Amino acid sequence: MTDIELFNYDLPESLIAQRPAEKRDASRMMVLNRTTKAITHNMFTSFINFLRAGDTLVINDTRVFPARLHGTRTTGGAIEILLCRRMSDGVWETMTRGLKKLSTGEKIKIADTEVTLTEKLEGGLAIFDFGSDEAVRSIAQEYGETPLPPYISRPNGKIDNTDRERYQTIFAKEEGSCAAPTAGLHFTDNVLKKIRAKDIEIVTVTLHVGPATFKPVKTKKIEDHLMGQEPFIIPEPTAEIINRAKSENRRVIAVGSTVTRALETSALQTGNVTAGAGVSSLYITPGFTFNVVDVLLTNFHLPKSTLLMMVTAFAGHEFIMKAYNEAVTSKYRFFSYGDVMLLV
Numbered sequence: 001m002t003d004i005e006l007f008n009y010d011l012p013e014s015l016i017a018q019r020p021a022e023k024r025d026a027s028r029m030m031v032l033n034r035t036t037k038a039i040t041h042n043m044f045t046s047f048i049n050f051l052r053a054g055d056t057l058v059i060n061d062t063r064v065f066p067a068r069l070h071g072t073r074t075t076g077g078a079i080e081i082l083l084c085r086r087m088s089d090g091v092w093e094t095m096t097r098g099l100k101k102l103s104t105g106e107k108i109k110i111a112d113t114e115v116t117l118t119e120k121l122e123g124g125l126a127i128f129d130f131g132s133d134e135a136v137r138s139i140a141q142e143y144g145e146t147p148l149p150p151y152i153s154r155p156n157g158k159i160d161n162t163d164r165e166r167y168q169t170i171f172a173k174e175e176g177s178c179a180a181p182t183a184g185l186h187f188t189d190n191v192l193k194k195i196r197a198k199d200i201e202i203v204t205v206t207l208h209v210g211p212a213t214f215k216p217v218k219t220k221k222i223e224d225h226l227m228g229q230e231p232f233i234i235p236e237p238t239a240e241i242i243n244r245a246k247s248e249n250r251r252v253i254a255v256g257s258t259v260t261r262a263l264e265t266s267a268l269q270t271g272n273v274t275a276g277a278g279v280s281s282l283y284i285t286p287g288f289t290f291n292v293v294d295v296l297l298t299n300f301h302l303p304k305s306t307l308l309m310m311v312t313a314f315a316g317h318e319f320i321m322k323a324y325n326e327a328v329t330s331k332y333r334f335f336s337y338g339d340v341m342l343l344v
Helices: 044-050 133-143 161-166 182-186 189-197 236-247 257-266 306-315 317-329
Strands: 028-032 039-043 056-060 062-064 068-072 078-088 091-097 107-110 113-120 125-129 174-177 201-207 230-234 252-255 276-280 295-299 340-343
Touching: 028 044, 028 317, 039 044, 039 317, 044 189, 044 340, 056 236, 056 257, 068 133, 078 107, 078 125, 078 133, 078 230, 182 295, 189 201, 201 236, 201 257, 230 257, 236 252, 252 257, 257 276, 257 306, 295 306, 306 317, 306 340
Parallel strands: 028 340, 056 201, 056 252, 062 174, 252 295
Antiparallel strands: 028 039, 068 078, 068 107, 078 091, 091 125, 107 113, 113 125, 201 230, 230 276, 295 340
């Protein structure tokens, strides 16, 4: 059994990025060589220098939607609902602030619409019935807010136009995430153009980010944490290109933890990536065998998080914790709007 404290580190609050870099590709990039154990300091603009002709770069084309809703109880009390995962027509799994006060069957009013709490789950999760998918779309588009993480603060809690633009990748296409796949936030059209010009194939997967990615680990032993589910789709061309690259000993580079989870979930049974829709509840901890991903680009993650466990599984616990401590000393910017790490 593994103690959660092994994945803890001291982070000054001042290093939690509250705003994105002035330009998307202007972030710093720490590069970790898993073979030599060397740590070097770069800028993301040099990312292409670490790529090789023949590599396959995999990005997540999910799109963040205005998933944060504000409602009121019949008593007048305020309730905040974060739409996380579609369960069926009009029925959504949510993270709900103020859930303890609510009773199953209770109705919450969002503007002129009533929604029903049908089930209370563990960890602040709940199931709400909005009536139909059309009702959900209408409410979210008219009244929803871009769901910034709780560690990013805004005056009066209100996001601005910069957040609406920058808390979204430039290749976001398939709507469904309640959080951004943050490793992708550093890319620009010019960066992608240069990558393609180097004879590197860029392919997409879609994994809609939900609580499974960002849910805090509350258990003392990491094995006792229950990983949630996130839906993903791997297109046929993506699967074919990745499997061909693996068969020819060419590298697959995952942009972010969400891409990693989708690909490794797909390859669990056969070692090959399978096209189609699936659901990932994959919990990657030290000792996990990676079948697909050879190189990982990822932001700096929260202490005691499943994302930090994933990168330690990929590069080694001691090496990653050393790198994180060096990042703190070197004043890297952390979390969603922060700097990035490349694990080669």
